[in-house]
Amino acid sequence: METMYDVIIVGSGPSGLTAAIYTTRASLKTLVIAGAKWGGQLQLTTDVENFPGFPDGIQGPDLMQAMRKQAERFGAEFIDDNMTATDFTTQTKGPFTVAVGSKTFQGKVILIATGADAKTLGVTGEAALTGKGISYCATCDGAFFRNKNIIVVGGGDSAMEEANFLTLFASSVTLVHRRDEFKASQIMLERAQKNPKIKFLMNSQITEVTGQNHVEAVKIQNTTTKETTEMPIDGVFVAIGHTPNTAIFKGVELKEGGYVNAMHTTHTNIEGIFVSGDVTDNHYQQAITAAGWGCMAALDIEKYLREE
């Protein structure tokens, strides 16, 4: 018989780790299935300037390391691998059994805090050239594009941040955006507009990436005139938003955009399965809101287990 956990938290970004800090401090036996790439999206960033408590900013990976340490201090157990897809359709309540590779675990409660992963362009040539000039992580791969010409795709804050960051290495950055207006905040947009190395290509989208062993060119279509041009380029950084990671939780009800549907506060359609953070949040998507949501879920879980 496997150990029975009070809570199994799936995911280890700000939401999952905040929840783990709260559940362990409430003396709930907590397992965090942290994923093969633990730490969530902040592992892929550099300076985090808007997380309260760090007046000079903090490096994303350092912040995640600190949160994990804090959760471990109170006894949270971690598995740094992915949970196997599980069908919860017939379950009306806990305990739940989940698997990681060949090991299985039982929990009275599950918290879904799997966050979201970078969206892909979905164009020809993308899969074959990923890691060979196409990247979803500027901070990981930027340094390989020293004195190269690159494209950043997207119109939000993360696209602006990546474009700015990449000018540290690249000789030119072209920001390709399919609309003529931006979702990015004013401060991030202005920073990019003032950067002499960044050019803007509006109303445009990439339709194909080409190259033999690495990216050599892209085909770009003007979304208004439908005209397609070819542009030689050394690298393409994709920053067009995120897709919530819900595929492993079959039977859990989703809402528009594939996010988990939170019924009231942090409960899902299945009793005993809770949700928090970017996997349910189709609007705010900040480290601090994810963390706050994790806290809410932990308090809801505590109350639920007490009343059980």
Place this chain on the structure above:
Amino acid sequence: MSDKTFTDADFQQEVLEEKSMPVLVDFWAPWCGPCKIVGPVVEKLAEEFKGKVKVGKLNVDENPQISGQFGIMSIPTLLFFKNGQVVKSTIGAQGEEALRGMFTEVLSA
């Protein structure tokens, strides 16, 4: 713990000319978040497969020649070599079970 490192200078001898067993090279850099995730997993498996697979890290900042030669444009990248040839490669952080599977696959091939 394995803390073996390869460099531009010793790569030929340590990796390409290694005939007695497969070699895994972990291309990384200190500024790379996902490299810090995959690093400890690689070290754990290096210990587990000691004497069967030679495992070491290569810092891409300090060794641009080898990184360029193998077209590394994203890290972490893991390359498995057998008799001087790349027989398996993977880009991005991988879980322990997935990586263990690759070790086993390379050994049995």
